[in-house]
Amino acid sequence: MSEPLLVATGLTRHFRIGGVLSGKTLHAVDDVDLTIGRGEIVALVGESGSGKSTVARLLARVYRPTRGRIVFDGKRIDRLRTRRERLRYASDVPLVFQDPFSSINPAYRVSHGVKRAIKLHRPELSRVERRVEAERVFEAVGLVPPAAMLRKFPHQLSGGQRQRVGFAQALAFRPKLIVADEPVSMLDVSIRIGILNLMTELRASRGVSFLYITHDIASARYVADRVLVMYGGHLVEEGATEDVLHRPKHPYTKLLLAAVPDPRAPLGLADVEDAGEPPRVVEPHEGCRFAPRCPLATEVCRTVTPLRRSLGPGRLVACHHAEPDVGEQPSEQPLVGSPA
């Protein structure tokens, strides 16, 4: 692969919660490194509260990182000074939201949002060109006939169609990376696959990269080249999709995979037993954040935050007890330090 499209290092975001004096710090995202290649679909998987949506918002510059930096296309995004540069970044990296029912203005025809976005980000286009462009992106996401669909109001569209409008708006920017935050979780199952297929089609036809954020690891497997697993604000496992799904290393990834209902698999009632809940990371101390739920936890897990280590090519795991596959040589030095 050539130079990656986006590289985030040590990405951290804390929030102040509580009162002025009794205030505490919520660690939403701690020390996350992630790389997205050109034309690559990367899935970020985790349960609610794991920090995955915060990562999306950091990448889209909705939040400023507490620490860490994001380099997009060779440029640090905290150094975008002019409005023009920031607009340019916003059009390169649009965000598609989870809820297609509240992310489109119900008072306007759907053409409004698309044309407005085009006007803002591509002011060189004339009125007629804007209309042609809007029709082109509608056609690209399967909203046909485009001219008629553009005239509709959001309430006249189904959930799946509205989510396609969200992708059309993102496409109108001629983006390089679309950050899709749970784009299918509110849609009916029969519609979901269509949206996932749309993502792979757009990658194939336009070379767009995706960061696909989801709690559904089966759908992540369906679209993604690589999978990143988050837990309690930490990235706990990373690797090529099939590798992670077939040979999960982190106990949390194993738990997540065991919990997915798969009608094609026979019932394993010998499932991992788990009654725990994902943590809300407030003023954390040293130690693995999964330790309280982890069947393998030992003393070291409760006192030392595990570093991300390499266990095979492209494979990073933050666990004291994870072992490489037999026959593979682990790399000795930890790749990235992970202060709590």
Place this chain on the structure above:
Amino acid sequence: MGERLLEVRGLRVAYASESGPVVPVDDVSLDLDEGEFLGIVGESGCGKSTLLYAIARLLGPPLGGEILDGSIVFRGRDMVALSERRLRHIRWRELSVVMQSAMNALNPVLTIEAQLRDACRAHSTMSAREIRARSEEVLRLVGIDPLHLRSYPHQLSGGMRQRAMIAMALLFTPDLVIMDEPTSALDVVAQRSLMKQIKQLQDQLSFAVIFVTHDMSLVSHFSDRLAVMYAGQIVELGPTRRVFDAPLHPYTRGLLDSFPSVAGPRTHLAGIPGSPPDLVEPPSGCRFAPRCPLATDRSHAVPPPLVDVGGDLVRCHLYVPDAEPAPAAAVEA
């Protein structure tokens, strides 16, 4: 499995809407035996929740909705004809409902104890001590420490709130527990452990369950039989394993083809094109015909009957005996 517990026959329910009456439950018939676990799956707007509300006789103000036709016989009594007073004796004691969103169904300004007490007072003559003892008992049953009797709903996690809802439903050890997507607000791990708990409680207390969900993979390992609903009608009904292994209705096949697998081969899935019909004006023939890859002229013109295929039910012209082509060939196509 024991005696017949519930018999629904030819049920039709209508809501008034600005654009005319909507019939979200149209000619639905189903049976349930004692101790049985029946799953009902379908997409949003297919009428599955309305069916539950109709069975529990919860329609009418403020929800709206009216039973137009049909009968609901629960333990020998026709629920449709029962008075509100008689229904009070049945609800909660013999039949209870677990609603979808515990956050909305629980009262945010009352402790769990107060809410359990409320239900006990409304439906029994238990003394304060008995109520307290029973409340502790049902919380333990669902794996919540009785300490949480003094907690308010917001102090519990999502999974615990749903468990508290189930504890409330089990106060009087009912014969039938109706569940409307009780796990849909939970994460996969919490979802899995709640499903297992429901199954364990059912084995232990032998109540029957009607479990409604939009995610058919969720019930795949838990329900005895599965009913698939589409646009207000049951389109397939049979043993769960059979429905998954050899689905009859093209809609069921399409639904199964919409779930990416975590373990099996990584194949391209097609899902189902289009979206469900508007129930104000459902298609004149088969309601699934506009989205069906196997639809014929007849599908578009004539509503298919419910056909008995080896004891299972399917609403599709492919299985009407005199219809050509043979279903087996069509399935392979």
